[in-house]
Amino acid sequence: MDLFSIPEAFTNKLRLAIISALVTGEKNFKELQNLTDATSGNLGAQLVKLEEWEFIKCKKEFINRKPQSTYHLTEKGLSEFKGYVTLLEKILKGASE
Amino acid sequence: MSQKIAEALEDVNLIKKVIDKTQNDFSKVSGFFIGIGAVRILTCFLYALMFGVMKRMEDISLVIWGLFRGISFVSVMGYFIVYLIYHNKLKQFKNELSMSLINIWGLLLVGGELFRIFFHMVSYEKAGNNQFIQPLFQFVFVMIGCFVMGFVIQDKLIQRVSFVMAFLFLILAGTGLEVRVADFHGNDVKINAVTVFTTVILSVGMILMGLYLKKRKGE
Numbered sequence: 491m492d493l494f495s496i497p498e499a500f501t502n503k504l505r506l507a508i509i510s511a512l513v514t515g516e517k518n519f520k521e522l523q524n525l526t527d528a529t530s531g532n533l534g535a536q537l538v539k540l541e542e543w544e545f546i547k548c549k550k551e552f553i554n555r556k557p558q559s560t561y562h563l564t565e566k567g568l569s570e571f572k573g574y575v576t577l578l579e580k581i582l583k584g585a586s587e
Numbered sequence: 588m589s590q591k592i593a594e595a596l597e598d599v600n601l602i603k604k605v606i607d608k609t610q611n612d613f614s615k616v617s618g619f620f621i622g623i624g625a626v627r628i629l630t631c632f633l634y635a636l637m638f639g640v641m642k643r644m645e646d647i648s649l650v651i652w653g654l655f656r657g658i659s660f661v662s663v664m665g666y667f668i669v670y671l672i673y674h675n676k677l678k679q680f681k682n683e684l685s686m687s688l689i690n691i692w693g694l695l696l697v698g699g700e701l702f703r704i705f706f707h708m709v710s711y712e713k714a715g716n717n718q719f720i721q722p723l724f725q726f727v728f729v730m731i732g733c734f735v736m737g738f739v740i741q742d743k744l745i746q747r748v749s750f751v752m753a754f755l756f757l758i759l760a761g762t763g764l765e766v767r768v769a770d771f772h773g774n775d776v777k778i779n780a781v782t783v784f785t786t787v788i789l790s791v792g793m794i795l796m797g798l799y800l801k802k803r804k805g806e
Contacts, residue, residue, distance in 0.1 A: 493591065506598060510605040515679055517609075525608050575602070581595040 491573040493581075499545050499567075500574050504528050504536050509563065509571050512546060516562035537561060545570065609682065613740060613800045616685045619673040620797030623696060626665030627790035633658045642771055659704050666696040688739065692732050699728030722785040726756055729788060733796075742803070745796070752788060759784055 491497075499505050507526040511517055517525070523533055540546045545567035549560045563571070637655045641647050670693035677686050703724040730753055737745035764780035 500598070503598075503601060506601060507605050510602045511609055514606060514609040514682060521612070521614075525605055525612070578595045578599050581592060582599065585592045585595075 491570075491577050493577070496574065496577070497543070497545075497570055499540060499543055499570065502536065504532060505540060508533070508536060508540060508561075509545065509567060512561060512563040513568070513571065516549075516560050518558055518560045522561065540567070610684055611740070612682070613685055613688070613803065615677060615682070616673070616688055617797040617799075617801035618676075619669060619689055619692065620793045620800065622669035622672070622797075623666060623692075624790050624792070624794035624797065626662055626669060627786065627793065629665065630658060630662040631786060631790065633661060638769065638771075642769070659700070659707075663697060663700045663704070666693070666700060670697060684739070688736055691735060695728040695732045699724060702728075722779065722782040723760070725789065726781070726785045729785075729792075730756075744799070752792075756781060756784060 499509065504526060507528075508522060511522055511525040519530075519533070519537075522528075522537075523530060526533060528536075537546065537548070541548055544564055546561050547564050549562070551558055551560070634655075637651075637658060641651060641655065644651065670689065673689050674686075674693065677689060703721055706724065707721060730749060733745060733749040733752070736742070737749055759780045762780070765777040766780055766783055767775050767777050769776040
């Protein structure tokens, strides 16, 4: 990954926050909302995009007869995130030298 | 280029902030404390039930007496089951702090109960000491858990409440106050106030702690 090939998933702060939140394990919609301080509409829209790009996967189940969506990072999402973090490190290391 | 560096720094800070927030989210541990409180309430209910049965009996057989004494093991088994459930639940989340807290509390609660039961068995004849020593053991283990948790997760409310509870316990222990709870075949049954206090902390207190951790947002 280089500066000119950053995936669109990381070009939006909310999407980056969602991916960061999912690095520590699967989360449901409400947890993601608490962690990202996003509105439900905006969060929902970004989750759909991330799912389309196969960065995350959604699991829908019923808990106490209520539908609940749980999200987790895919392998692609995790590896792209690691690549992006490495790129950020390179940029900041280059700046400090 | 400096704009790229500024954006990179912003992104790093954002990633760090969000991941830190996930580590300070103890809402998944809340169910553990609510479960512990529920086990305690169940144990109290069983004691009350057995006591009611024994009160109606002219002669109390060894079996019935054994069942009554055996209720102590219900709390041990209950705590252990709650611990196992939440230990397995938390495994999938990479929140090491929550996992450590569950392990510490599991050890304190299960180990504490076993130690208390063992102590009661070996010093059975010294009934006077038991009235104070047993709740002391229970209380000490719970307070250690509360203090450790309060300092580890840097929660001032838990720290302050722990100090207040410890202070109240010392006051009650110092007064030696007893509470008459029932009549048993013509004899008054009295319980030391510290026992009542410890039971309330282990039941209602734990449930309130669980509810507080659920509402507490990661900072």
